[in-house]
Structures are given as structure tokens and as C-alpha cells.
């Protein structure tokens with residue numbers, strides 16, 4: 520890493536990461552030409568770069584992949600967790616090569632370019648990861664210019680001026696704007712995504728009416744013998760909804776700003792709180808009052824990641840910004856009820872501070888990497904949440920049981 524004052528852009532460098540202190544890491548740019556400012560984090564997953572790039576929880580962040588070969592299987596229309604990438608860009612060790620996979624539709628670098636995302640290759644990602652581990656996730660600018668005409672001091676000033684993720688509500692920017700009915704279960708080889716027949720007829724993807732809000736959704740949403748989960752979308756990964764369907768639910772998705780009246784008008788058997796980007800405390804300003812009303816109404820609740828942090832805030836706990844966060848597909852988590860270890864998918868930079876949990880909330884899971892809180896359950900209500908990602912995508916599917924546990928609990932609730 521070189522100092523800004525002595526910095527000369529090396530010959531052939533077409534991409535750069537610039538830090539707020541003026542230091543820089545050069546490489547080769549790919550994908551979109553331009554620059555973006557955000558937080559740099561690292562992800563240790565070996566597979567699933569397209570799911571990672573399209574996870575809305577990465578809004579405001581640039582991902583450096585520790586696995587050296589990224590892009591080598593190209594991209595396709597199925598391996599996406601949202602309609603578009605949300606990570607601002609990525610940093611990789613090897614240059615992106617010609618895709619080699621029967622599922623490839625478009626090379627990764629073209630896909631990045633078409634979606635306005637900046638890539639940087641040829642970087643010593645091990646050194647970068649060690650630096651983040653030691654100093655914490657930094658604010659950076661990533662830039663790509665085929666002529667290598669970088670004004671490092673100006674880019675460093677932009678990185679320094681960026682306020683950082685703490686205090687930033689990004690859920691409001693990435694949430695779906697309309698209510699929608701979710702259809703379809705998980706992907707299988709040769710079949711793609713299953714369309715769950717009991718979820719049909721699919722009447723409309725926009726069921727909001729100006730007078731009644733979302734109240735027409737219930738009739739529209741298929742088989743009423745399946746428990747109805749109303750999912751609040753703070754920046755949800757699609758595979759969460761697919762897993763809820765697989766577990767037997769029918770799912771209506773509402774925007775992050777949905778009011779309690781809009782939620783309850785749908786007659787939910789359960790409410791799901793999704794993952795999402797940014798600082799939970801900032802999103803909590805409007806999300807927490809709604810979640811408290813849901814809890815007061817004794818509607819069962821399940822939350823994942825940001826949804827976990829928001830449930831924590833709703834019961835009176837505090838959230839904290841972590842030093843470097845957890846991002847990868849191999850994170851061991853211990854289930855405290857019986858000591859079972861789940862290997863999990865993770866993506867978070869904030870956490871629930873277990874020391875602030877009130878008496879009626881127990882810690883259910885902890886990280887075996889650093890002992891941080893990874894799950895909570897209320898002792899006096901049917902409400903629980905986990906910090907990690909049981910929907911995988913990418914990652915192991917050890918924790919699918921959580922979807923089943925939630926939906927089975929609702930079936931009991933709706934049984935005659």
C-alpha cells in the first residue's frame with residue numbers, strides 16, 4: 520500500500536481502491552467504469568459470488584473475496600437474490616477468465632458492467648483481508664478508468680467525507696415499493712425454481728389499493744389452508760421467501776415502511792422480518808414501533824439478520840457495530856438448547872449486544888468464532904430470530920429447520 524503524497528499510478532493500473540488516509544491499492548478495473556464510495560468488507564465464501572453481489576444487505580459496501588477465482592463460472596438469471604446487484608463493487612485476486620460452466624449465460628465482467636458495478640482484479644486480497652481484520656472495515660473509494668487517470672488525493676477526500684454505515688438507514692432505499700405475493704419454492708437442478716401449485720392462482724403482483732392499503736392481498740394469495748406469512752422486506756434475499764414456501768407457508772411481502780394496520784389487515788398467521796443493509800438502529804426508528812405492535816398482538820415472529828437485530832431492538836436490547844463483521848459460508852454457530860453446531864452463511868457488520876437482552880429474552884445461538892450473539896427467543900411469546908442466514912444462497916443448508924419450526928408453529932395456530 521502506498522502513501523498518497525508519494526503515489527504514482529503504476530503503469531497499466533486501470534483500477535484502484537483508495538482509503539480515507541490517502542493510501543491506495545492498484546489493480547486492473549473490470550465491469551463498469553466510474554467510482555463508488557462505501558465500506559470495504561471481506562467474504563470468505565468459495566462459491567456463490569452472484570448471490571453475494573445481489574444480496575441487498577451489501578448496499579453501501581464493496582466486497583473483497585478471499586477466494587481467488589471469482590467469475591469463472593459466469594452468471595445466469597437464476598442465481599440471484601434480487602433483480603440487480605446491490606454490492607457497489609468487488610475486489611478479486613485473479614483476473615476474471617472466460618466462463619466455464621453449462622449454466623453460464625453472461626460473463627461476470629459483462630454482467631458487472633451492465634449493472635453499473637465496479638470490479639478490481641489483480642489485488643493481494645490476503646493482505647487486504649488481514650488489514651481489515653486488524654484495523655476494521657474501512658471506508659473506501661473503488662474506481663475504474665481504462666486510462667488509469669486517477670486523482671488519488673481527490674478520491675481519498677471522498678472516502679474521508681463518506682459518513683460510514685453507522686447511523687445509515689439503507690433499508691428504505693432497497694425495499695420493494697409495493698406489496699406483492701410471493702410464489703415459488705427453491706431451485707433444483709434440471710427444474711429451476713419450483714412454482715408451488717398451492718400458491719396459485721397468482722392474481723396480481725400489486726395488490727395495494729389507495730383506500731384499503733394491502734387488504735385485498737389475502738383473498739388473492741392462493742390456498743388458505745397454508746399458514747399466511749406476512750414478510751416485511753427491509754432488503755430481503757429471495758431465497759428466504761422460497762424457503763418459507765418450501766416449509767409450507769404462503770407469503771405476502773410488504774415494504775419496510777408497512778404500518779401495523781397494513782400488516783394486520785392481511786390477517787397474518789405469522790410475521791417475518793427480513794435481512795437488509797445499513798444500521799439496524801437507524802431502520803429501527805420506523806420498524807421497531809411496528810414490530811412492538813406485532814408482538815403486543817401475539818402474532819408469531821421470525822427474523823433473519825437485520826430482522827434479528829430489529830427484533831432485538833424491539834425488545835429493548837441494543838445493537839453494536841462490529842470490528843470487521845462476519846461474511847462467508849462456513850461460520851460455525853452453536854445452538855445453546857442442545858449444543859448442536861450449525862455451519863452457517865453469514866453477512867453482517869452489526870450485532871445484538873447480548874449483555875443488553877432483557878430477562879424475557881434468551882440467547883439461543885452463539886458464534887463459535889467470537890462468541891457474539893447469533894439468535895434470540897422471547898420466553899413469553901412465539902418470537903425468535905437468528906443473526907445468520909438459514910436460507911443459505913450461498914452456503915450450507917443446516918439451518919433450514921428454522922423455517923420449518925416457524926411455519927409448523929403457525930400451522931398449529933391456524934388449525935381448527
Ligand SMILES: NC(=O)CC[C@H](N)C(=O)O
Pocket residue numbers: 576793794795796797798799823824825826866867868869870
Ligand atoms: N444481512 C443483513 O441483514 C445485514 C444486517 C445489517 N445491515 C448488518 O450489517 O449487520
